Amino acid sequence: xxxxxxxxxxxxxxxxxxxxxxxxxxxxxxxxxxxxxxxxxxxxxxxxxxxxxxxxxxxxxxxxxxxxxxxxxxxxxxxxxxxxxxxxxxxxxxxxxxxxxxxxxxxxxxxxxxxxxxxxxxxxxxxxxxxxxxxxxxxxxxxxxxxxxxxxxxxxxxxxxxxxxxxxxxxxxxxxxxxxxxxxxxxxxxxxxxxxxxxxxxxxxxxxxxxxxxxxxxxxxxxxxxxxxxxxxxxxxxxxxxxxxxxxxxxxxxxxx
Numbered sequence: 001x002x003x004x005x006x007x008x009x010x011x012x013x014x015x016x017x018x019x020x021x022x023x024x025x026x027x028x029x030x031x032x033x034x035x036x037x038x039x040x041x042x043x044x045x046x047x048x049x050x051x052x053x054x055x056x057x058x059x060x061x062x063x064x065x066x067x068x069x070x071x072x073x074x075x076x077x078x079x080x081x082x083x084x085x086x087x088x089x090x091x092x093x094x095x096x097x098x099x100x101x102x103x104x105x106x107x108x109x110x111x112x113x114x115x116x117x118x119x120x121x122x123x124x125x126x127x128x129x130x131x132x133x134x135x136x137x138x139x140x141x142x143x144x145x146x147x148x149x150x151x152x153x154x155x156x157x158x159x160x161x162x163x164x165x166x167x168x169x170x171x172x173x174x175x176x177x178x179x180x181x182x183x184x185x186x187x188x189x190x191x192x193x194x195x196x197x198x199x200x201x202x203x204x205x206x207x208x209x210x211x212x213x214x215x216x217x218x219x220x221x222x223x224x225x226x227x228x229x230x231x232x233x234x235x236x237x238x239x240x241x242x243x244x245x246x247x248x249x250x251x252x253x254x255x256x257x
Contacts, residue, residue, distance in 0.1 A: 016044075019041070021058050021217070025061075027227070028062035028065060028188075028224060029065065029223075029225075030234070031227070032243060035062075036246060037250060037253070038055065038058075039254075048105070053205040056160060058220060062224060063188045066185035069181075073178040074179075079183060081149075084149070085152075089152060089153020090156070093153060096158055097157070097158055098202075105158050110251045112151060148166065149169075153191070164250055167246075168247065177231065180239075
């Protein structure tokens with residue numbers, strides 16, 4: 001990838017990237033999954049493969065802010081169950097990126113996001129939601145964690161689109177709003193940091209992309225503060241509907257681009 005092309009963006013394109021960075025901060029502290037819109041903006045302004053390398057450090061900045069905000073609400077048993085499957089998904093995603101073109105990547109991720117949203121809505125109509133995520137300890141819960149973990153690792157590696165997949169898992173596991181945000185904050189900080197060596201090895205991150213990230217990172221902070229302000233004013237039902245809606249929008253965008 002010739003990242004010198006990253007310097008050839010117009011002021012309007014930079015403004016679009018800045019708005020997407022602000023949305024990353026908002027999504028990390030308010031409506032997880034909304035950053036699929038940011039993914040689409042980055043891929044529209046920059047070359048598709050280059051966009052994943054530029055977006056990853058921006059996501060990590062948002063993850064750090066989310067961890068600082070919701071660190072007391074993480075559910076670590078769920079995280080430990082997810083990580084082995086996610087690691088397998090990241091490896092599969094890396095292999096997929098070696099040969100897949102942008103069109104195949106977009107179609108695959110978009111289809112997965114829409115499938116996850118449909119499955120989650122069906123499950124939530126079929127069973128009442130628990131107040132605590134105890135279901136992850138059951139056999140079916142372990143199978144679900146592994147399935148979503150592999151999909152989450154795969155999608156986050158190939159397109160930074162693991163957020164909606166894991167959002168669907170956490171909702172289906174019965175997480176309430178703060179537990180959802182605290183668990184996903186630690187999950188994505190650890191996973192995104194672990195992706196950096198893979199992205200560097202694939203040529204998706206280098207000095208030029210990091211300089212652009214440095215300029216965009218400042219916009220993540222106000223987005224995170226807006227999200228923190230907004231989440232206290234969003235009730236649980238509306239929160240869940242926004243997460244699912246953001247997932248559907250992101251999936252449709254990927255399929256139509």
